[in-house]
Structures are given as structure tokens and as C-alpha cells.
Amino acid sequence: xxxxxxxxxxxxxxxxxxxxxxxxxxLAAAGVPAFNLVSSPGSGKxxxxxxxxxxxxxxxxxxxVTGDVQTQNDADRLARHTDQLVQAVVTNGACHLDARQIDTxxxxxxxxxxxxxxxxxxxxxxxxxxxxxxxxxxxxxxxxTEGEDKPEKYPxxxxxxxxxxxxxxxxxxxxxxxxxxxxxxxxxxxxxLDFLMTSALDPVGMDEWLGFCxxxxxxxxxx
Amino acid sequence: MHEMSVAxxxxxxxxxxxxxxxxxxxxxxVSVGDDAGIEPENLAFCLEALLEEPPFEGAEPRILREPGDxxxxxxxxxxxxxxxxx
Numbered sequence: 001x002x003x004x005x006x007x008x009x010x011x012x013x014x015x016x017x018x019x020x021x022x023x024x025x026x027l028a029a030a031g032v033p034a035f036n037l038v039s040s041p042g043s044g045k046x047x048x049x050x051x052x053x054x055x056x057x058x059x060x061x062x063x064x065v066t067g068d069v070q071t072q073n074d075a076d077r078l079a080r081h082t083d084q085l086v087q088a089v090v091t092n093g094a095c096h097l098d099a100r101q102i103d104t105x106x107x108x109x110x111x112x113x114x115x116x117x118x119x120x121x122x123x124x125x126x127x128x129x130x131x132x133x134x135x136x137x138x139x140x141x142x143x144x145t146e147g148e149d150k151p152e153k154y155p156x157x158x159x160x161x162x163x164x165x166x167x168x169x170x171x172x173x174x175x176x177x178x179x180x181x182x183x184x185x186x187x188x189x190x191x192x193l194d195f196l197m198t199s200a201l202d203p204v205g206m207d208e209w210l211g212f213c214x215x216x217x218x219x220x221x222x223x
Numbered sequence: 224m225h226e227m228s229v230a231x232x233x234x235x236x237x238x239x240x241x242x243x244x245x246x247x248x249x250x251x252x253v254s255v256g257d258d259a260g261i262e263p264e265n266l267a268f269c270l271e272a273l274l275e276e277p278p279f280e281g282a283e284p285r286i287l288r289e290p291g292d293x294x295x296x297x298x299x300x301x302x303x304x305x306x307x308x309x
Contacts, residue, residue: 006299127225
């Protein structure tokens with residue numbers, strides 16, 4: 001018996017990226033922008049989406065795919081604010097969503113009746129950076145209760161993101177967090193980042209974000 | 224942190240290529256870039272566990288470090304039954 005070597009040299013992410021390309025094509029064909037919300041746990045992704053649904057639900061059709069390691073608590077929270085579909089993906093221990101899960105989840109979403117799709121990824125600043133889901137762009141949430149140096153600690157996520165949404169700005173007077181320093185650190189990692197400031201508990205704290213959603217939603221049939 | 228997901232994908236790729244020959248796999252070479260966000264020892268541990276299970280029969284994971292952020296299934300080593308080549 002002899003040992004034979006088979007040269008492969010294939011990217012391990014190749015299959016995921018192939019499915020992500022298919023997801024991207026499905027979304028493009030339907031004209032639906034899709035944003036992948038990524039952050040550490042507890043940064044406020046679900047609350048931001050709850051407020052977004054409450055404020056914009058009457059003017060545009062927003063579908064959401066949520067990923068959680070266990071439970072569909074986030075999906076249940078969001079479903080209370082909309083008649084549109086909130087699709088829960090329980091990853092059963094996996095620390096990120098992958099393109100296959102999004103491809104499957106989209107089977108249950110009526111894309112022709114969707115103006116904007118949000119994917120709420122698993123709270124984790126490491127793994128979701130490496131998995132293309134076929135989204136239009138990644139949006140990293142960054143709460144002011146975290147350290148300003150988060151982008152230095154998790155550079156890949158901040159390199160992959162197009163926007164950073166600062167959350168919990170209402171807590172700024174109570175925490176030692178310099179917004180300008182955080183912006184500088186993030187820009188040093190990724191000079192093309194754009195920033196949005198939010199405070200989901202402040203009546204006017206959502207204006208900038210809601211404007212962003214309105215600007216990016218598909219111009220579909222009015223609800 | 225997602226080493227197990229990567230290990231599962233490596234095994235899927237190996238099985239896809241080898242089919243019924245998967246049981247003859249003796250080693251799997253995986254190239255891991257220094258900036259790939261993968262902990263090599265953890266990946267080797269996950270692969271070792273998975274390669275013990277059918278259709279594999281205890282193949283050895285070999286982690287190859289390289290510069291950059293690449294992550295590749297580099298090679299598969301299988302035992303050839305020489306009698307079938309006669």
C-alpha cells in the first residue's frame with residue numbers, strides 16, 4: 001500500500017461564498033437591500049430593530065431574520081412590532097449565521113413584498129466577520145458602555161463593516177466613553193467607515209438612523 | 224471561536240472529494256493564515272475529533288501556518304491499495 005497526496009488548495013469558505021453569491025443575486029433580483037447587523041452581545045441590536053419597526057412599520061415593509069445561539073426570544077420581541085415576517089434562526093451552538101441559513105430563511109420571506117431586510121446576527125464580534133451572508137453591507141453596532149478600543153480588539157469586524165451605529169448615547173453622561181476617540185480608533189482601522197448616532201430610549205435619538213433606513217429602503221409599492 | 228464550523232466544512236469537503244474512499248484518508252492538510260482569526264490548536268483538536276468518526280477512520284489533521292488571512296484545504300493524503308493498480 002502506498003500513500004497518495006491529492007492537492008486541493010481550495011478555500012474553506014468557498015461553499016459559503018457560493019451560497020452567499022446566490023443570496024445576493026436573489027436579493028438583487030427582488031431589489032431588496034439587506035443589512036447584516038453585527039455587534040457584541042448586549043449592544044442593543046434587538047432594541048434598535050424594535051424601535052425601527054415601531055417607527056417605520058407604517059411606511060415601509062421590513063422583514064427581519066434573527067440569529068441566536070439558543071431561544072427565539074429576539075424574534076418574539078420583534079414580532080410584537082410588525083405584521084411582516086420575523087424569521088428566527090437558532091444556530092444551536094454555532095457562534096455566527098452562515099449563508100446557507102440565510103438562503104433557507106429567505107424561502108419563507110416574500111421578497112416582492114419587502115422594502116428592507118435586516119439580518120440580526122449572533123452577538124459576537126469575531127466569527128460573523130468571516131462569514132459572508134450575501135448582505136448588501138454589514139453594520140456594526142458599538143454601544144457607549146463598551147471600551148473605545150473595541151475596533152482595535154476586533155479589527156476584522158470593523159474592516160468588514162460599512163457603517164458603525166453608536167448605541168445607548170443617552171448613557172454618555174454616566175460612562176467614561178469618548179465618542180471622538182472611539183471614532184478616531186475606528187477610522188484608523190477602516191477610513192471609509194460612516195457613523196450614525198442613536199439612542200433608542202430617547203425620542204429624538206433615532207432620527208439619524210430612521211433617515212438612513214428611509215434612504216436605503218427599496219422604493220416599492222407604498223404600504 | 225468558530226473552529227468547529229471550519230472543521231465541519233473541512234470534513235464535508237474531504238468527504239465530497241473522496242466519497243467511498245473517505246475511510247482511506249490518513250491525513251488532512253489545512254493552511255491557516257496568521258490573520259485568519261483561527262486558533263490552530265483548537266482547529267486541530269476539532270478536526271481530530273471529527274476525523275475519528277465515520278466515514279473517516281482516524282485521519283491526522285496537519286495545520287500549516289502561512290502569512291495573510293487565507294484559510295484553505297490544502298491537501299488530502301489517502302492510502303492507495305496497490306493491488307488495484309496492477
